[in-house]
Amino acid sequence: MDFELSEDQEALQDAVRKLCAGAYPMATVRSLEAHGGVERDLWRRLADAGVFSLRLPEPDGGVGLGSSEAVLVFEELGRALVPGPLLWSHLGAAVVDGAASGELVIGGVERRGQGGPQPLLLVEHLAALDRLLVLDDAGVWELEPTAVKGELVPHPLDPLTPLHAVQELPPGIQVAGPDTAAAWRLEGATFAAAILLGLAEAVTDMAVAYAKERQQFDRPVGSFQAVKHILADMLVRAEVARAAVYAAGAHLDDPGVGDVLRAVTGAKLMAGDAALANGKACIQVHGGMGFTWEVDAHLYLKRARVLDTVFGSTQAQAEVMAALI
Amino acid sequence: MNLRYSESEERFRGELRGWLDKVLPTVGPPPASDDWPGRRAYDTAWQRMLYEAGYAGINWPKELGGRGASPTEHLVFLEETERAHAPYVGVNFVGLLHAGPTLIAEASPEQRSRYLPPILRGDEVWCQGFSEPGAGSDLAALRTRAVRDGDHYVVSGQKIWTSHAEVADFCELLVRTDPHAPKHRGISWLVLPMDSPGVEVRPLRTIYGTAEFSEVFLDEVRVPVANRVGVENDGWRVAMVTFSFERGTAFVSELLQSMELLESLVGIARSTRDGAQPWDDLGVRRELGHLAADLDALWSLTKRNVTQASRTGVPGVGGSVFKLHYSEVRHRLGDLALRILDRAGLSFDDLGGARSGEQVKGWVHALSISIAAGTSQIQRNILGERVLGLPRER
Numbered sequence: 001m002d003f004e005l006s007e008d009q010e011a012l013q014d015a016v017r018k019l020c021a022g023a024y025p026m027a028t029v030r031s032l033e034a035h036g037g038v039e040r041d042l043w044r045r046l047a048d049a050g051v052f053s054l055r056l057p058e059p060d061g062g063v064g065l066g067s068s069e070a071v072l073v074f075e076e077l078g079r080a081l082v083p084g085p086l087l088w089s090h091l092g093a094a095v096v097d098g099a100a101s102g103e104l105v106i107g108g109v110e111r112r113g114q115g116g117p118q119p120l121l122l123v124e125h126l127a128a129l130d131r132l133l134v135l136d137d138a139g140v141w142e143l144e145p146t147a148v149k150g151e152l153v154p155h156p157l158d159p160l161t162p163l164h165a166v167q168e169l170p171p172g173i174q175v176a177g178p179d180t181a182a183a184w185r186l187e188g189a190t191f192a193a194a195i196l197l198g199l200a201e202a203v204t205d206m207a208v209a210y211a212k213e214r215q216q217f218d219r220p221v222g223s224f225q226a227v228k229h230i231l232a233d234m235l236v237r238a239e240v241a242r243a244a245v246y247a248a249g250a251h252l253d254d255p256g257v258g259d260v261l262r263a264v265t266g267a268k269l270m271a272g273d274a275a276l277a278n279g280k281a282c283i284q285v286h287g288g289m290g291f292t293w294e295v296d297a298h299l300y301l302k303r304a305r306v307l308d309t310v311f312g313s314t315q316a317q318a319e320v321m322a323a324l325i
Numbered sequence: 326m327n328l329r330y331s332e333s334e335e336r337f338r339g340e341l342r343g344w345l346d347k348v349l350p351t352v353g354p355p356p357a358s359d360d361w362p363g364r365r366a367y368d369t370a371w372q373r374m375l376y377e378a379g380y381a382g383i384n385w386p387k388e389l390g391g392r393g394a395s396p397t398e399h400l401v402f403l404e405e406t407e408r409a410h411a412p413y414v415g416v417n418f419v420g421l422l423h424a425g426p427t428l429i430a431e432a433s434p435e436q437r438s439r440y441l442p443p444i445l446r447g448d449e450v451w452c453q454g455f456s457e458p459g460a461g462s463d464l465a466a467l468r469t470r471a472v473r474d475g476d477h478y479v480v481s482g483q484k485i486w487t488s489h490a491e492v493a494d495f496c497e498l499l500v501r502t503d504p505h506a507p508k509h510r511g512i513s514w515l516v517l518p519m520d521s522p523g524v525e526v527r528p529l530r531t532i533y534g535t536a537e538f539s540e541v542f543l544d545e546v547r548v549p550v551a552n553r554v555g556v557e558n559d560g561w562r563v564a565m566v567t568f569s570f571e572r573g574t575a576f577v578s579e580l581l582q583s584m585e586l587l588e589s590l591v592g593i594a595r596s597t598r599d600g601a602q603p604w605d606d607l608g609v610r611r612e613l614g615h616l617a618a619d620l621d622a623l624w625s626l627t628k629r630n631v632t633q634a635s636r637t638g639v640p641g642v643g644g645s646v647f648k649l650h651y652s653e654v655r656h657r658l659g660d661l662a663l664r665i666l667d668r669a670g671l672s673f674d675d676l677g678g679a680r681s682g683e684q685v686k687g688w689v690h691a692l693s694i695s696i697a698a699g700t701s702q703i704q705r706n707i708l709g710e711r712v713l714g715l716p717r718e719r
Contacts, residue, residue: 001330001397003628004636009326068326208713223716225702228709232649235708239646243629244622250328257328266618314615319607321614325591 003246005072012065013072019049020080026296029081029160037083037160038105038128047102051077051086052093056100062093067187071194071249078198081299083160085125087191087310091184092133095140095175104130107145110185110310111136111169123150124306126164134169135188139181141172158302186264189311190248193264193271196307197238197245200274203282203300204234211285221285230285234278241267241274262324269317275304276314328628330401337394338401344378345409352412359535365450365492368415372447381445382421389429389437390445396635399574400627407581414578416489420444420451422575424497427567431514432554440495440516452493454484454517454541455564461486462703464499465508465561469543471500471515473550478502478515480523480546486697490526490539493519497567498548503558512560516552523547533689534673568699574634576644576651577627579694583655584620586687587613589680590658594665596679603665612661619654623647642712645704652695659688 005013023045032039046052054070056062070090077086088108089099098104107129109121123132126145134141150164208231211222221227248267251260279301283290290297308314330338352371356363375381384399385391394402414421425444428437443449460466469482480500490496496517503511517524523546528536555563591613594603603609630643662684663670675682695701709715 001334001400001628001632002327003625003632005326208715211715219719220716222709222713223718225706225709225718228713228715228718229702229705231713231715232705232708235713236646236649239643240619240622240626240650243625244618246326246629247328247622247625250326254327254329262621266621269615269618270622315611318611318614318618321617322610323614325588325613325617 003243003250009069009072012069013076016049016051016073016076017079019045020076020082024080024082026081029083030296030299032083033159036128036162037125038085040105043084043105044102046077046082046086047100052089052102053100054090056093061100066249067190067252068246068249070187070191071245074191074194075198075201075245078195078303079202081160081199081202081296081303083303085129086195087188088133090191091188092131095180096131096133096142098130106131106133108133108135109169110134121166121169122153122163123148123166124161124163126150126166127152127162132172133175134172135181135184137178137181139174139178140176140184142175143170143172158299158306160299161303161306185311186252186260189264189268189317190245190252192307192311193241193245193248193267196268196271196275196304197241199300199304199307200234200238200241200271200278203275203278203297204231204238206297206300207231207234207278207282207285227285230281234281237274237278241271244270259324262321265312265317265320265324268312269314269321272304272308272314272317276301276308279304330397334395334397334401337398338405341380341402341405342409344380345405345411348374348378349409349411355412358533358537361491361536365416365489368412368417369447369450371412371415372417372421372445376446381447382425382441385425385429385441385445389441396574396631400577400631403574403577404581407578416450416492417444417447419453419489419493419497420449420495423453423567424451424495427497427514427563428554430566431563435551436516436554449494450489450492451495451497452487452490452519452541454487454496454498456486457483458485462700464564465512467499467501467512469498469500470504471502471513471548473502474547476550477547478513478550478553480515480517480543480548482543484541484543485529486538487526487541488538490519490541491528491536495519496541499560499564502560506558509561511558512564513557514554514560514563515548516554517543517546517548518552521546521548532692533686574627574631575698576647580620580623580627580651583651583658583687584624586662586684587616587620587658590662590665590684592679593662593681593684598669609661609665612657616654616658616661619650619657623651623654626650642708645699645707648694648698649701649704649708652691652701655687655691655694659684659691663688 023042050063053062054065058064085107089106092106093100096106099106107125109123111134129145132143132145147170150166153163153165156163211227212220214221244267248263251257251263282297286295286297289295356367382391383394383402387393428440457467471478471480498515498517500513501511502513523544525542527540531537626647666681669676669681670685673682673685
């Protein structure tokens with residue numbers, strides 16, 4: 001048993017962190033609001049770095065790595081607040097030509113149950129997509145985004161995740177069966193958890209840096225226990241979530257290690273908890289400044305909210321977990 | 326990153342399991358919690374069995390009588406003994422998990438050969454004399470004084486919250502040997518024989534209603550200078566070594582017990598009372614699921630901490646992270662249990678179906694977890710200052 005990163009994994013983590021720092025500094029991330037969250041040249045740089053082809057076998061032009069490595073990559077994308085349909089383009093690379101290379105931008109949406117009135121159907125990044133994948137219990141379906149009738153939501157919570165409210169999805173072409181759909185649900189939840197983990201860590205770093213610098217009562221505010229303890233709790237939530245998320249990646253790679261569904265469910269729940277609580281705490285530590293548009297804290301919290309609603313919310317995962325105990 | 330146990334780790338697990346299957350049926354039920362002589366006899370007899378089978382001091386060096394196993398094998402040992410409901414480490418806790426590792430790291434060869442083997446054999450029991458009425462979280466404020474008189478120290482003062490003091494043979498004692506030095510610098514770490522004249526132990530009744538720990542009064546107790554571990558006035562650093570072990574794997578058994586507590590609570594929630602099941606309450610179900618995720622994550626964190634310890638040789642800050650979150654989880658678990666039990670949670674006896682009393686005890690126990698071994702507030706300071714690099718409060 002060795003629950004630490006290997007040298008190769010550390011190198012991968014480091015490379016993605018550098019890529020994000022170079023290609024997605026915060027000024028660039030913020031500028032993407034004008035592009036619906038996706039800018040093609042930047043998208044291709046993610047693809048060139050293997051973000052979408054990471055788990056594809058090498059003969060298919062992929063990198064041939066596992067879910068443990070994908071977790072590290074998504075954690076870094078979360079830390080840098082990289083917007084766009086990252087999860088779906090990564091999953092979709094297995095079934096849509098051109099997704100792995102970044103030539104096509106793939107979005108997706110989960111459809112729960114069948115028939116009857118559907119809950120509010122919100123499609124992310126619709127205007128920026130080349131293909132839309134629909135995931136339901138029967139499999140995965142590919143749609144032309146232009147065939148999807150929807151209305152742009154005027155004020156999305158996360159300015160970098162534009163939404164379309166869609167009444168009905170056209171049928172589309174089936175591109176994968178129920179087994180793939182079930183696997184994607186687990187993978188999607190794990191990688192969403194990894195992004196949430198990255199968000200939880202980023203806001204911890206941001207709040208700590210601010211608390212060391214910001215002076216009140218002639219002292220850095222981080223010296224006060226009232227503030228210090230908020231920051232320590234942020235660290236604890238992130239570290240506990242990290243253990244759960246890395247474990248989920250390892251379970252996907254080696255299902256013999258334990259109950260995969262339980263590991264993934266717990267990871268999504270813990271990471272969602274950490275990102276949401278830490279996002280709020282970061283704003284609290286920033287005081288009034290934290291409530292402004294200029295300070296980045298709100299963008300992380302809003303992204304955490306978006307990600308909490310995909311591949312099973314913390315509430316839904318808590319129920320799944322209850323069914324497993 | 327590999328969560329699979331190696332072949333040799335699995336082989337160790339298999340052997341241990343086989344041995345436990347064979348011997349546990351011969352071990353009787355534990356004595357009542359307030360029967361201290363009975364507890365000592367029970368716990369030390371178990372330690373003797375472990376010793377004779379080669380399972381004492383799993384992670385202690387071989388040359389000091391231990392098994393010399395890896396941290397992962399230590400984890401396997403704790404996991405298997407807990408899952409098999411083997412006797413808990415009990416009164417041997419301080420000796421095996423505290424004093425022993427500190428002596429291994431800091432004591433002279435003579436001290437090691439005197440004190441370590443009897444700990445492993447279960448012949449001698451230790452207690453901890455760190456806290457004082459005026460020095461709990463601010464441990465370095467301790468006032469118990471040791472004045473040099475020839476080749477003895479003359480020790481006077483008072484210790485408190487001393488578990489197992491009534492049945493202990495030795496106490497790891499922190500004393501002030503230089504009252505004029507800055508408070509962290511004038512402390513020494515002594516081995517106090519509990520039968521020394523001038524040592525008086527008075528049990529303290531806890532909120533369980535029973536005596537779990539004691540006050541220890543020290544009135545001009547003569548302790549040989551040879552019983553000092555480490556350099557005079559360097560005891561604070563030695564104590565910090567003790568703490569790093571305390572925060573390492575000391576909570577593994579606790580965590581596994583919590584997982585069982587949760588399972589038994591699920592059983593209670595699923596049983597019908599007054600025509601309804603608490604399980605039918607969505608909020609109850611979600612909180613149970615949430616707690617399971619928390620405990621699973623803490624188990625994963627334990628594995629990460631153990632891996633880090635085996636790479637670096639010392640337990641890192643993971644122990645503080647673990648303890649803080651674990652304390653909160655145990656508070657939530659206890660609160661939920663009492664919510665589910667409703668009026669059946671008004672007794673330490675089983676009133677609300679199977680094992681409701683243990684849930685009530687668990688609720689009370691949680692109150693101590695966030696206090697003992699460094700309060701949650703102290704843990705937050707440790708993480709804030711030593712990990713996040715925040716300035717100290719003045």
